[in-house]
Every structure is written in C-alpha cells, then in structure tokens.
Amino acid sequence: MVFNFSETVRPLSTLRPGERGRIAPGAALTGRLADLGFVPGTDVTVLRRAPFGDPIEVELRGYRICLRESQLRALSVTLHGAMALATVRGVARVADGAEASPRATPSGEGHVPAKRRA
Amino acid sequence: MSAVPAMPAVRVAEGPVRIALVGSPNSGKTTLFNALTGSSARVGNYAGVTVERREGVLTGSHGGVRILDLPGTYALDGETPDEHVVHEVLHGAVPGEPIPDALLVVADATTLRRSLALVHEALALGRPALVVLTMIDEVKARHGRLDPLALSRHLGVQVVGVVGHRGVGLDVLRGFLDDARNWRVARVPTGIADAGARFAWVDRVVHEIGADVLAADTRSDKIDRLLLHPVAGVVVFAAVMVLLFQSIFAWAVPAMDAIDTLFALAADGVRATLPESWLVGLLADGVIAGVGSVVIFLPQILILFTFLHLLQDVGYMARAAFVVDRVMGRVGLQGRSFVPLLSCFACAVPGIMATRTIASPRERLATILVAPFMTCSARLPVYTLLIAAFVPATSVGPVGLQGLVMLGLYVLGATVALTAAKILNSTLLRGRVSVFYMELPPYRWPTMRMLVRQVGQSARAFLRRAGTIILAASVVLWVLLHVPQAAPIAGATPAETARANLEASVAGRLGHAIEPVIAPLGFDWKVGVGLVASLAAREVIVSTLAQIYAVSEGESFRGVLEAIQADIDPRTGRPVFTLPVALALMVFFVFALQCTSTIAVMARETGGWRWPAFAFTSMLLLAWLGSFITYRLARFLA
Incomplete structure (x- = not known):
C-alpha cells in the first residue's frame, strides 16, 4: 500500500493567509462559485481575513474576491507537498513552479510569450 | 405573397x-x-x-x-x-x-x-x-x-x-x-x-x-495593510463612521435652520399678501409647511450622499462592508447593510435608497424592512420636547439623565432594528435567495464631475418625492385637521378659535375615537390627534400639539412644553402628562412607522405595497405593545 505524502486535501477555508491550494477534482461545475472561476485545477491563494475573522479575501485567476468562510468550506483544495511541508516547518515557501502567482511576479517579464496558432 | x-x-x-x-x-x-x-x-x-x-x-x-x-x-x-x-x-x-x-x-x-x-x-x-x-x-x-x-x-x-x-x-x-x-x-x-x-x-x-x-496592485495592497489591519482597520472604520454620523448632524444644522426660516417666511408672505380664507391656510400651513418639513432634510441628504459616493468612489465602501460583515452576519444581514442603516440616523428615505448596493435580495429586503426602526432626525424634535418637559435635569454620576434617556432611545431603536432583522430572517424571509460575494476595488482618486452628478441624481430623486407624495399627504392632512370648522365663539382669541376648530375637525374626532385604544398607554384624545397627524411625518406632532394647546405662533416649542407640563385632566384633577406617559409616547415613536415618505420609498424599492403595508401594521402593533409595557412598568416603578 502506497501513501501519497506529497499532497493533502483540505477545505479552502482552513488555509491561512499566504497559503495556496489547487481546487481538487469534483468541485461543482455550475453555480455561483463555478461562475466566479472556482473550477477544478484553479489555483487559489488566501490573502487575508477581515478584522473580525470573516469574510476571507482570496485571489484566483489574477483577480480577488471576498467570500464567507462557510462558502469556502465547500471547496476542497490540494496543497502541494513541498508547500505544505514548508509551511509546517516555517521555512521559506518553495515555489512549485507550475504556475507562478501573479503576486510573486515583480514585473511583466515573467509572462509566457504569446503563441499564435496557424 | x-x-x-x-x-x-x-x-x-x-x-x-x-x-x-x-x-x-x-x-x-x-x-x-x-x-x-x-x-x-x-x-x-x-x-x-x-x-x-x-x-x-x-x-x-x-x-x-x-x-x-x-x-x-x-x-x-x-x-x-x-x-x-x-x-x-x-x-x-x-x-x-x-x-x-x-x-x-x-x-x-x-x-x-x-x-x-x-x-x-x-x-x-x-x-x-x-x-x-x-x-x-x-x-x-x-x-x-x-x-x-x-x-x-x-x-x-x-x-x-x-x-x-x-x-x-x-x-x-x-x-x-x-x-x-x-x-x-x-x-x-x-x-x-x-x-x-x-x-x-x-x-x-x-x-x-x-x-x-x-x-500586484502594490499601492492598494499597501493601503489595505493598514485599512484592513485587525486592529487599525477597526479603528479606521469606527473613525469614518463617527465622522459620517457627525457630519449629517453637525454640518447640516445651519443649512437646515436656513431652510426652516425660508419656508416660514414664505408661509408668512402668503398670509400677509392674500386675503384670509381657507385657501390661504391650505397654502401656508398645508402645502408650504408640509413640503418644507421634508425639504428641511435636503442638507442632510446632500452631505450624506456626498459622503457615501465619495467613500464609494475612492474604494472604501467595500472595505467598510468587509470589516463589519461578520457583525452584521450575526443577525442575518451583510456588511453592505451597515452604511444604509447608519444613514437612517439622518432619514430612512436615503437609507432605504442606499440599500441598492446590497446585491443579495434577501438581505436587501431585510435591511429595508428594519430601516425605519433606526432613530431618524424627524424623531428628534419629539424626543427633545418630551425629555425637556418630563425627564428631570439631574445627573446620574457624571452623566446627565436627559442625555442618558436620549442615548437610550437611540440604542433601543438600533437594538430593535437588529433583533427584527434576525427574526425576519428566520421567519418570513427564510428561503429567499441570498448570495454573498464582495470585491475590494483598487483605491482611486475620486473625480469631481462624477461625484457632482451622482449626488445631484440622489437629491433630485428625493425632491421629486417631496414634490409629489409629500405634497399630496400634506394637503390631505391639512384638510383632515381643518374640516369641518367649529361654530364661531364670541370673544375667543385666535388661538382658542384654532383649538375649537381642531377639536371639531375630522382629525380631532379621530383623536377622540381612538382614545379607548390608546387610553391603556396613558394617552388622552389630544395625544390621539397628535398621533393621527404624525402619521404623515413624525415631527408634525409638535406643531399639532401647539394647535391643540392653542399656543400662539412663533413660540411653539417653549409654549407646548409649558402647556403639556401644566395640562390637568378635568375628570381626575391629575396631570395629563407624567413621566410614564412621556416615556410611553417616546417608545411609541421608537417603534411606529409614522412617515409617508418612508412608506412611499419602501413601496418603490420593494416593488409594491405589500411590504410597506406589512411594515406599517406590524410596527404599529409593536408600538402599542412597547408603549403599554413602558407605561405600566414606569408607573409600577415610580
């Protein structure tokens, strides 16, 4: 039996500010959260909680939106192993490289050059 | 083909x-x-x-x-x-x-x-x-x-x-x-x-x-680090709200006084230039005074909307809602409900208009329905009069008792509003669509052109209402208060004639008619007439009492104050107004929806007369109940 230590699945509401997860397969493809772009495979970063703890501001698809904790509880995200461990140990976050956060990019230099289809 | x-x-x-x-x-x-x-x-x-x-x-x-x-x-x-x-x-x-x-x-x-x-x-x-x-x-x-x-x-x-x-x-x-x-x-x-x-x-x-x-939008991020900080964010929020509250009271007063004077001058002008007849009375006391009693809120509304649009344009409005959402969520409202409810301290009409920023239909309706409980400035003259007349000017520790009672009325109104929201959400509004999402837009410098246009639109909407519904209500009320007239009494002063006419009028008879209903609250027929008149607008009760007590013009506040203090019930030989009666009357004003403009704007914003009818009836019942309990309790304690 093989345990997969590299990924943990958690409700999005449990992420702390600064943590990022990827929406797990199985999230609804219709409804308001889906319309807002919360579809499987989307990276979501928790930015901050309101002073009294709720709502929560998150960033996804290069934009930000505030939702209540109760809404984010319904969304499962996978934390990438390296990130999750780094957070636990308190060491610097290891960039997973798959999709750089827009916030982490200091200028427009990091973007992928446009490709034209024939 | x-x-x-x-x-x-x-x-x-x-x-x-x-x-x-x-x-x-x-x-x-x-x-x-x-x-x-x-x-x-x-x-x-x-x-x-x-x-x-x-x-x-x-x-x-x-x-x-x-x-x-x-x-x-x-x-x-x-x-x-x-x-x-x-x-x-x-x-x-x-x-x-x-x-x-x-x-x-x-x-x-x-x-x-x-x-x-x-x-x-x-x-x-x-x-x-x-x-x-x-x-x-x-x-x-x-x-x-x-x-x-x-x-x-x-x-x-x-x-x-x-x-x-x-x-x-x-x-x-x-x-x-x-x-x-x-x-x-x-x-x-x-x-x-x-x-x-x-x-x-x-x-x-x-x-x-x-x-x-x-x-990332680094400028907005930097500002947010302060304005949404767990401690500093709350302090800034409180400061902005205090400033907003302060502005609609302190800054608006000179302009409101000016408008008051202007309408009084206009009424006097009409009386002086036209020969005396019922038409002059209708014009001066009905139309001009009626519309004036609404237009007087224009300065507050202009300041309020300038403030609200400014907060909106720079991007703080969404942050304020973000900060306070948790608190409002407890009673089933949203952060977006806070500023409209706060605006209701000035006047429920712009407050209800401001609920348009609430995207969720259920929370918007709940906010509209509880808005009239917030202590609007039209209640102030009534509270001021009754407190000055019946609450002793003593101190409780370092705080004056009169001020304390006033504060208590504000707190009571707000508490009732939030409780009502909670109850409505778990009963009547249960099952209605509720959505929540909020975006914090980037901070921007406001542009003057946009601001002027938005404030102008809001002010026009308000004045249009004053020009139509309020005008009609004022005319109807004037007729009720003046038709039919009493038989002339020989040797009576003008003030005594006015009093006799009022007692003979439809409103006077209504006051007598409802006396059995309001007697358990300690109110007699004179308060009854005042309550009937105040259905148009709350502050009208002061001028109506002035007419009932035949107070000569120009000194209505002090005159009414002294008259109600001195009024003795001929049947019992005891004062008509006592502290329990005054408290009961004030509690009545906390609960009752006595405002035609609010009812009209409610009808407009909820798309029909069903919700205003519900609000009016339920708030009237609550007012009776609240007054009854207050009266009995105060008498028991006194």
Whole structure:
C-alpha cells in the first residue's frame, strides 16, 4: 500500500493567509462559485481575513474576491507537498513552479510569450 | 405573397438602435454608461420586480442610439432577480422590452481571466456585439500587456479599450456605437456546457494573447495593510463612521435652520399678501409647511450622499462592508447593510435608497424592512420636547439623565432594528435567495464631475418625492385637521378659535375615537390627534400639539412644553402628562412607522405595497405593545 505524502486535501477555508491550494477534482461545475472561476485545477491563494475573522479575501485567476468562510468550506483544495511541508516547518515557501502567482511576479517579464496558432 | 407588409429587417432599421450593456459587477459598466449617456439616463424599475432599469440616449446621437444598462452579473443563468432580468431581457422575454439589437459587452481588463467567461456567454448568444475593455490604464500601471487587436482576432468582434472615468477611448467607442447595426456576430465556440469548459477556453485565449500576467496592485495592497489591519482597520472604520454620523448632524444644522426660516417666511408672505380664507391656510400651513418639513432634510441628504459616493468612489465602501460583515452576519444581514442603516440616523428615505448596493435580495429586503426602526432626525424634535418637559435635569454620576434617556432611545431603536432583522430572517424571509460575494476595488482618486452628478441624481430623486407624495399627504392632512370648522365663539382669541376648530375637525374626532385604544398607554384624545397627524411625518406632532394647546405662533416649542407640563385632566384633577406617559409616547415613536415618505420609498424599492403595508401594521402593533409595557412598568416603578 502506497501513501501519497506529497499532497493533502483540505477545505479552502482552513488555509491561512499566504497559503495556496489547487481546487481538487469534483468541485461543482455550475453555480455561483463555478461562475466566479472556482473550477477544478484553479489555483487559489488566501490573502487575508477581515478584522473580525470573516469574510476571507482570496485571489484566483489574477483577480480577488471576498467570500464567507462557510462558502469556502465547500471547496476542497490540494496543497502541494513541498508547500505544505514548508509551511509546517516555517521555512521559506518553495515555489512549485507550475504556475507562478501573479503576486510573486515583480514585473511583466515573467509572462509566457504569446503563441499564435496557424 | 406580395401581401406581406414589410420585411422585419426594414422595420427594425427605422427606429433607434437599442444596445444593451452586459457586464459583471464592478466591471466599470455603470461608469461607462454614465459617460456615454450624460444626463439623459432614465431610472425606473422593471415591471413587478425591484430591479432597477436604466436607459439613456447616446449623447450626440440625437436619439438614434439607445443604451440599456443591464444589472451587473457574473453569469447569464443566475438565480437573483437582477440576474434573472438580464437573462429575460437578452432573450426578449420581458413584456414591452424589445430584444436588444446589439450587445455592448463590458469586461474589466485587469480581471480578464474571470471576466472573459461572461464575455463568452454573452457572445455565444449570437447577436451583433462589441467588447469594451475597461480600466486599461491599470493594466499598464501593473506592468501587464494587453493587445485589444489580438483579442479581437480571437473573438471575431471589435474590441475597444477605455478608461471610463477619464474618458479615454470613448471617442473611438462612440464611433462604433453609431454603427451598431453593422457589428459582427462573434466567432466563439458554442456548445460549452459548464463553467469548467468555459474557463478552460478563457485560459487558452488569455494565454494566447499573452495577457495572463499582471503584477500586484502594490499601492492598494499597501493601503489595505493598514485599512484592513485587525486592529487599525477597526479603528479606521469606527473613525469614518463617527465622522459620517457627525457630519449629517453637525454640518447640516445651519443649512437646515436656513431652510426652516425660508419656508416660514414664505408661509408668512402668503398670509400677509392674500386675503384670509381657507385657501390661504391650505397654502401656508398645508402645502408650504408640509413640503418644507421634508425639504428641511435636503442638507442632510446632500452631505450624506456626498459622503457615501465619495467613500464609494475612492474604494472604501467595500472595505467598510468587509470589516463589519461578520457583525452584521450575526443577525442575518451583510456588511453592505451597515452604511444604509447608519444613514437612517439622518432619514430612512436615503437609507432605504442606499440599500441598492446590497446585491443579495434577501438581505436587501431585510435591511429595508428594519430601516425605519433606526432613530431618524424627524424623531428628534419629539424626543427633545418630551425629555425637556418630563425627564428631570439631574445627573446620574457624571452623566446627565436627559442625555442618558436620549442615548437610550437611540440604542433601543438600533437594538430593535437588529433583533427584527434576525427574526425576519428566520421567519418570513427564510428561503429567499441570498448570495454573498464582495470585491475590494483598487483605491482611486475620486473625480469631481462624477461625484457632482451622482449626488445631484440622489437629491433630485428625493425632491421629486417631496414634490409629489409629500405634497399630496400634506394637503390631505391639512384638510383632515381643518374640516369641518367649529361654530364661531364670541370673544375667543385666535388661538382658542384654532383649538375649537381642531377639536371639531375630522382629525380631532379621530383623536377622540381612538382614545379607548390608546387610553391603556396613558394617552388622552389630544395625544390621539397628535398621533393621527404624525402619521404623515413624525415631527408634525409638535406643531399639532401647539394647535391643540392653542399656543400662539412663533413660540411653539417653549409654549407646548409649558402647556403639556401644566395640562390637568378635568375628570381626575391629575396631570395629563407624567413621566410614564412621556416615556410611553417616546417608545411609541421608537417603534411606529409614522412617515409617508418612508412608506412611499419602501413601496418603490420593494416593488409594491405589500411590504410597506406589512411594515406599517406590524410596527404599529409593536408600538402599542412597547408603549403599554413602558407605561405600566414606569408607573409600577415610580
């Protein structure tokens, strides 16, 4: 039996500010959260909680939106192993490289050059 | 076959082009609409629903291009009334609302990876369309890259970039709008079944035009670190709200006094120039005084709306709602309910108008229904009079008792409002659609032009109401208070004649008629007349009592104060007004919905008379109950 230590699945509401997860397969493809772009495979970063703890501001698809904790509880995200461990140990976050956060990019230099289809 | 009268296409081409604006909330759609239509916008409601309908004519098009600003929506199949209207209009399913000839699809250029989803949904309808990218200046400021031409090649329709509030790109857009009938129909994939597939398409398009990376808005981030800080954020929030509260009271007073004087002068002028008759009375005391009693709130409303629009334009309004949402959520409201309710301390009319910023239908209705409980400034004259007359000017520790009672009335009103919201949410409003989402827009400098226009619109809406409904109510009330007249008494002073006339009038008889109902509260027929009169507007009770006690004009406040203190019931030989009676009367005013303007604005904002009728009745019952308990309790304790 093989345990997969590299990924943990958690409700999005449990992420702390600064943590990022990827929406797990199985999230609804219709409804308001889906319309807002919360579809499987989307990276979501928790930015901050309101002073009294709720709502929560998150960033996804290069934009930000505030939702209540109760809404984010319904969304499962996978934390990438390296990130999750780094957070636990308190060491610097290891960039997973798959999709750089827009916030982490200091200028427009990091973007992928446009490709034209024939 | 030649009997067919006209080809549909020919018939359509004769009228004005009708363009619908489609876009998500905060996409800059309304700013764009205002910039394109100038002052021609007409605001109304869709029949039978509370959704605002805004239509205007493209300035310079001489009526040739009509623009319909549809409510903001994240998708075209949503569940709220707003979203439902968008869907129905786009499918030509609203009676009397022709299907738009073309769609102007608005998308925020800084949130392309989300907003293109709605663009796709709109374009897939297969109608002639044009896409407007707003806030393109922010893309540049955040080191992003966006080529409208590249996007245009992907979508198959024209794409125009604008900065709505600065007017950048609007000339180009106007050129296209004149030619809307010749817009292309988009070439976008149809048959996309769900949001997953749609966002996959969006990601591909954004990636291919190279627009997918945008640096963070560092300026807004820095400000937010302070304004949304767990401690500093709350302090700033409290400070802004105190300032708002302070401004509508302290700063408005000189202007309100001036308006008061102006209307009194006008009434005197009418009395002095015209020969004495009932018409003069109607004009001076009915029409002029009635309208004046509403217009007096104009300074508060101007200051309030300037403040609210300023907070909105710089981007703080959403932050305030974000900070306070947890607290409001406890009673089933939303952060967006806070500022409208706070505005009700000035007047419930602008407060209820301000609930339009609440996107969720259930929370909006709850906020409207509890708004009249907040202590509005029309209650102040009543409280001031009764407190000055009956609450001893002693101190409880370092605090004056009179001030304490006043504070208690404010706290009581707010507590009742929040409790009522909680109860309504778990009973009557249970099961209504409730949505929650909130965006914190980037901080921006406000533009004076926009501010002036928005405040002007709000003030006009308020004055229009004063000019129609309030005017009608004032006239009706004046007639009730003056018809029929009593038989002339020989040797009576004018004040005594006025009193006799009042007692003989319909309102006077009503006061007597309701005496059995209000007797358990400690009120006699004179208070009854005051209550009947105050149904039009609360503060009217003061001037009505002045008439009942035959107080000569010009000294109504002090005169009434002394008269009610000295009034002895001939049957019992005891004072009519005592501290328990005064407290009961004040509690009555905390609960009762005695305000025709509030009822009228409620009807407008909830799309019918059902909810105002419910609010009026239930609040009247509560008022009776509250007064009864207060009266009995106070007598028991005294």
